[in-house]
Amino acid sequence: xxxxxxxxxxxxxxxxxxxxxxxxxxxxxxxxxxxxxxxxxxxxxxxxxxxxxxxxxxxxxxxxxxxxxxxxxxxxxxxxxxxxxxxxxxx
Numbered sequence: 001x002x003x004x005x006x007x008x009x010x011x012x013x014x015x016x017x018x019x020x021x022x023x024x025x026x027x028x029x030x031x032x033x034x035x036x037x038x039x040x041x042x043x044x045x046x047x048x049x050x051x052x053x054x055x056x057x058x059x060x061x062x063x064x065x066x067x068x069x070x071x072x073x074x075x076x077x078x079x080x081x082x083x084x085x086x087x088x089x090x091x
Contacts, residue, residue, distance in 0.1 A: 003035070003069055005062070006044040019073070032070045042066065 005015040015038065019031065038045075042062035047054045047069055056062045 001050075001069070002048040003066075004046040004048075005038045005042050005066075007041050008043045009041070012041070032073065035066045035070050038062075038066060 001019045003017045003019075005017075007014070017031070017034065042056075045054075045056045045062040045065045047065055054060065054065050054068075056065055
C-alpha cells in the first residue's frame with residue numbers, strides 16, 4: 001500500500017508512506033498517528049493498494065481517505081517465541 005500526501009503549504013514537499021502488508025514490519029500506532037497528523041495539512045491524498053486506488057480529487061476529502069487507511073491497517077502480529085519458558089508464545 002502506498003499513500004501520497006500533498007500538503008496545503010506548497011513549501012512542504014509531498015510525503016510518501018509505503019506499507020508492506022506482507023511483513024507487517026511497522027508500528028501500527030506510530031503509522032496511524034503519522035496519518036492522522038497529516039489530515040489537517042493535506043491538500044490531496046492518493047492511496048494505491050492491491051485492487052485499486054483512491055484520489056481525493058475524485059470527490060472524497062483527504063481526511064476521509066486517510067481515515068480509511070487507518071481503519072484498514074492490519075493489526076501487527078506478535079512474534080512467536082522459540083523459548084517456551086518465556087510464556088509469550090502465540091497459539
